[in-house]
Amino acid sequence: MPDRDTTVVVVARLTPVPERRDELVAAIAEAIPGVHEESGCLRYALHAEPETGLLMMVESWADRAALDAHLAGAPFKAVGERLAPLCAAPAELHILEPLPAGDPAKGVV
Template sequence: MAEPCVVVATMIAKPGREDLVEKTLRAAAPAVHAEPGCLQYALHRELKQPGRFVMIEKWASREALREHGQGTALREVGVALADALVAAPEVRVFEPLPAGDPDKGAL
């Protein structure tokens, strides 16, 4: 059986490009939510550094994540943000380790 994986993707907008980054990521969310295996795809902004965005994702399997990485929605985000970020997004993939209360100890 496939194991889920959690992704934390961090993007830092260039000064003055924060609105474009937020708008682009928000616009992509419905398409990503509809992708097979997407369990969670939630955008966040850092309070102390409003140009830093973090997408917290949960995928049903590594294969679903791989397909997302090659999909249209992510490709369109890449094109739209090509000149809007200070560097390439930092993407980290994690293995869930549930603990304690099942509703609170796992994404």
């Protein structure tokens, strides 16, 4: 089990071109199994904001080195190129460090 003090959480916000949203979702879904196989990937899950159409990728990595390897890897760069024309704006990437509070099982992602 990873050390929760070193775990890195990422939230990426993707704004689809409205008429290409389904294509964007399909492209991300196709890439997810490969990311799940990457060393240090604890969670890589796509979520949708139904009222706005925005997509959010919620990720958890064992440590910053695992995230850096993911971001520098060829699969990430290839999917980024594939997703770019399907997005109305560049992805917003938020790299977060946990601030645990309350129940240790519920206070971190």
